[in-house]
Amino acid sequence: MKKLMLGLVFALAVAVSIGVLSAGAVTSNKAVSVKLNEFNVLPGVQGAPAGKVTFTVKNSGKIEHEFVVLRTLRSAGGLMGKSGEASEAGNVCEIGSVKPGQQKKLTLTLKKGHYSILCNLPGHYKGGQFADFYVR
């Protein structure tokens, strides 16, 4: 029994260290699939190489969303303005409306830096619909 417990502890330790390793690496691709739902922005990769980047944005939720790309030093979670919506300083481009089930593409030429991608329809940013994105 003691031996079994040790085995379990070892397996857990391995699982935890693998998790830490993969969390440290930023996955990068110039083709970025992004899923929108209530209330998340879920990019398939965390970043892209500088240059042309194509976002394929799919709304898998039940209500309309939008997709806003900001180039900003502020973290995606730190943009709350007085109105309760995110400050859109550094707006690069956006898709104003993605209806439920709809998929839209947005190709941008992006410089190196930190980006925040989000939906800024009333209440959606506050609900957690944002993500950080890195161009290197």
Ligand SMILES: [Cu+2]
């Ligand atoms: Cu939304």
